[in-house]
Amino acid sequence: xxxxxxxxxxxxxxxxxxxxxxxxxxxxxxxxxxxxxxxxxxxxxxxxxxxxxxxxxxxxxxxxxxxxxxxxxxxxxxxxxxxxxxxxxxxxxxxxxxxxxxxxxxxxxxxxxxxxxxxxxxxxxxxxxxxxxxxxxxxxxxxxxxxxxxxxxxxxxxxxxxxxxxxxxxxxxxxxxxxxxxxxxxxxxxxxxxxxxxxxxxxxxxxxxxxxxxxxxxxxxxxxxxxxxxxxxxxxxxxxxxxxxxxxxxxxxxxxxxxxxxxxxxxxxxxxxxxxxxxxxxxxxxxxxxxxx
Amino acid sequence: xxxxxxxxxxxxxxxxxxxxxxxxxxxxxxxxxxxxxxxxxxxxxxxxxxxxxxxxxxxxxxxxxxxxxxxxxxxxxxxxxxxxxxxxxxxxxxxxxxxxxxxxxxxxxxxxxxxxxxxxxxxxxxxxxxxxxxxxxxxxxxxxxxxxxxxxxxxxxxxxxxxxxxxxxxxxxxxxxxxxxxxxxxxxxxxxxxxxxxxxxxxxxxxxxxxxxxxxxxxxxxxxxxxxxxxxxxxxxxxxxxxxxxxxxxxxxxxxxxxxxxxxxxxxxxxxxxxxxxxxxxxxxxxxxxxxxxxxxxxxxxxxxxxxxxxxxxxxxxxxxxxxxxxxxxxxxxxxxxxxxxxxxxxxxxx
Numbered sequence: 001x002x003x004x005x006x007x008x009x010x011x012x013x014x015x016x017x018x019x020x021x022x023x024x025x026x027x028x029x030x031x032x033x034x035x036x037x038x039x040x041x042x043x044x045x046x047x048x049x050x051x052x053x054x055x056x057x058x059x060x061x062x063x064x065x066x067x068x069x070x071x072x073x074x075x076x077x078x079x080x081x082x083x084x085x086x087x088x089x090x091x092x093x094x095x096x097x098x099x100x101x102x103x104x105x106x107x108x109x110x111x112x113x114x115x116x117x118x119x120x121x122x123x124x125x126x127x128x129x130x131x132x133x134x135x136x137x138x139x140x141x142x143x144x145x146x147x148x149x150x151x152x153x154x155x156x157x158x159x160x161x162x163x164x165x166x167x168x169x170x171x172x173x174x175x176x177x178x179x180x181x182x183x184x185x186x187x188x189x190x191x192x193x194x195x196x197x198x199x200x201x202x203x204x205x206x207x208x209x210x211x212x213x214x215x216x217x218x219x220x221x222x223x224x225x226x227x228x229x230x231x232x233x234x235x236x237x238x239x240x241x242x243x244x245x246x247x248x249x250x251x252x253x254x255x256x257x258x259x260x261x262x263x264x265x266x267x268x269x270x271x272x273x274x275x276x277x278x279x280x281x282x283x284x285x286x287x288x289x290x291x292x293x
Numbered sequence: 294x295x296x297x298x299x300x301x302x303x304x305x306x307x308x309x310x311x312x313x314x315x316x317x318x319x320x321x322x323x324x325x326x327x328x329x330x331x332x333x334x335x336x337x338x339x340x341x342x343x344x345x346x347x348x349x350x351x352x353x354x355x356x357x358x359x360x361x362x363x364x365x366x367x368x369x370x371x372x373x374x375x376x377x378x379x380x381x382x383x384x385x386x387x388x389x390x391x392x393x394x395x396x397x398x399x400x401x402x403x404x405x406x407x408x409x410x411x412x413x414x415x416x417x418x419x420x421x422x423x424x425x426x427x428x429x430x431x432x433x434x435x436x437x438x439x440x441x442x443x444x445x446x447x448x449x450x451x452x453x454x455x456x457x458x459x460x461x462x463x464x465x466x467x468x469x470x471x472x473x474x475x476x477x478x479x480x481x482x483x484x485x486x487x488x489x490x491x492x493x494x495x496x497x498x499x500x501x502x503x504x505x506x507x508x509x510x511x512x513x514x515x516x517x518x519x520x521x522x523x524x525x526x527x528x529x530x531x532x533x534x535x536x537x538x539x540x541x542x543x544x545x546x547x548x549x550x551x552x553x554x555x556x557x558x559x560x561x562x563x564x565x566x567x568x569x570x571x572x573x574x575x576x577x578x579x580x581x582x583x584x585x586x587x588x589x590x591x592x593x594x595x596x597x598x599x600x601x602x603x604x605x606x607x608x609x610x611x612x613x614x615x616x617x618x619x620x621x622x623x624x625x626x627x628x629x630x631x632x633x634x635x636x637x638x639x640x641x642x643x644x
Contacts, residue, residue, distance in 0.1 A: 187372075190345070
């Protein structure tokens with residue numbers, strides 16, 4: 001319904017009254033802004049210091065000023081000219097990409113099966129998968145290592161990747177999301193003549209795209225920043241992943257913070273890209289859910 | 294030729310039997326509506342026909358072919374679901390075309406078929422849209438289109454109108470009926486709404502607790518209900534049930550009224566007397582019951598009156614212009630031919 005002129009004028013007047021310039025904000029608003037500001041600072045400060053440190057000379061790194069006295073890009077030149085950095089970058093890229101694809105495919109396949117099929121032992125399988133979430137990584141590192149040693153996987157991509165190719169968390173997440181897909185869709189597709197794998201791929205997967213995007217971001221970030229297991233399973237410098245490689249910039253005598261921070265700054269770029277690619281699916285998913293019904 | 298035959302269908306979920314030996318034959322091109330209260334087994338029957346559930350025992354034939362062990366896609370059926378089940382990530386064109394994915398038609402034929410269906414459903418200009426851009430009625434039409442495009446032997450509709458608002462429901466009811474007249478495929482339609490059943494069906498199958506109560510045309514189930522359940526389920530408001538007793542050639546109702554009957558029943562046998570509210574009116578000569586008007590429901594052309602009688606509350610229909618006042622004493626009459634008799638114990642109709 002179109003509002004009349006006078007109605008519009010009246011409502012614009014009340015809007016103006018509501019936010020008269022110069023009127024002091026109330027206490028609640030001030031507290032809210034302060035809290036948000038503090039939260040924002042806590043999020044941004046480490047990144048700001050990372051970038052700031054990467055622009056400093058070694059002698060000023062313990063000077064906590066955010067703006068370096070003599071900002072320079074020597075550290076970047078040094079890191080990028082060091083051939084090892086590229087190898088680590090590529091190692092990390094390969095490992096994070098393969099694990100992400102593998103998790104998105106297999107976590108959702110298992111989650112879908114556990115959610116939409118009734119078979120004997122289904123509940124036991126689900127509980128078994130979930131219970132692995134209760135075991136901390138630190139406890140698993142030794143068995144993984146022994147296993148890698150026995151199979152000859154030490155110091156290889158496969159060795160770094162195998163523990164993370166599927167995750168209990170991802171399976172659980174996908175199972176929960178598939179619960180929101182009505183069975184009617186699946187039965188309709190079954191009547192339309194699709195086999196079960198086609199139904200999963202062409203009908204169910206597109207319907208949980210926001211969850212897949214979230215999972216992809218989690219898994220990519222998790223593997224991109226993984227440190228302990230890659231450190232343990234790799235021996236040769238060429239097989240290092242970025243976090244492991246960056247940590248090798250420090251030795252017993254000296255920690256080259258400016259170089260570590262430079263490497264870290266560069267290594268955030270792919271995670272930013274992955275996030276930017278997938279976040280729109282998450283946002284769109286939320287919008288779609290809002291329009292439904 | 295019968296396009297669908299059900300023979301002694303039994304279905305158990307774990308140890309609970311939900312269908313107890315269902316048999317039915319549906320003629321080619323017939324519009325059959327399964328109706329009944331929730332939990333009566335009507336949707337289960339539909340899912341068995343579709344092949345989404347397996348029968349525990351019994352046979353299902355579609356076009357003379359035993360389909361018990363065939364996959365849904367091989368049964369030559371199509372189904373329209375209650376919440377449409379159209380894929381939100383696909384356009385209308387893709388949704389309708391989805392039913393043709395596995396068909397052996399050439400690409401050009403598929404396209405022609407798709408456009409033909411879209412034209413039949415009057416949604417050619419909507420083909421490029423996503424479901425989120427469609428109204429409820431349009432979504433329902435897409436769902437029907439996806440079923441139609443395959444030209445199946447039997448269409449299965451699982452309460453397709455229950456998600457629509459009242460006005461749209463009436464409109465879609467008419468559209469589906471017209472569509473059936475045009476395309477002529479066999480339709481099995483499940484609903485819990487007896488008005489839908491009455492208005493659309495060639496034949497109605499009334500179910501309760503996993504048993505078929507009666508199969509018949511809308512007129513048959515309305516005028517000759519097989520038992521008290523059918524009598525009270527079909528028609529709104531429900532048929533009034535009064536108790537009486539056979540005495541000579543008549544049925545005695547309460548202390549003073551008698552109904553002539555040619556039923557050959559032994560004296561003293563208790564019977565139930567059923568009269569539809571629309572057959573029961575104040576005034577008239579064949580007085581059945583009387584009492585005080587407690588509530589009036591004006592419907593325009595007529596007014597429903599609730600009358601407290603010695604047999605409990607009965608509903609009758611009065612003229613819309615000058616209905617009796619609340620509190621007024623009325624005598625209600627019914628034509629003898631509009632009165633139904635049922636066995637008090639079994640509830641079966643006595644004829």
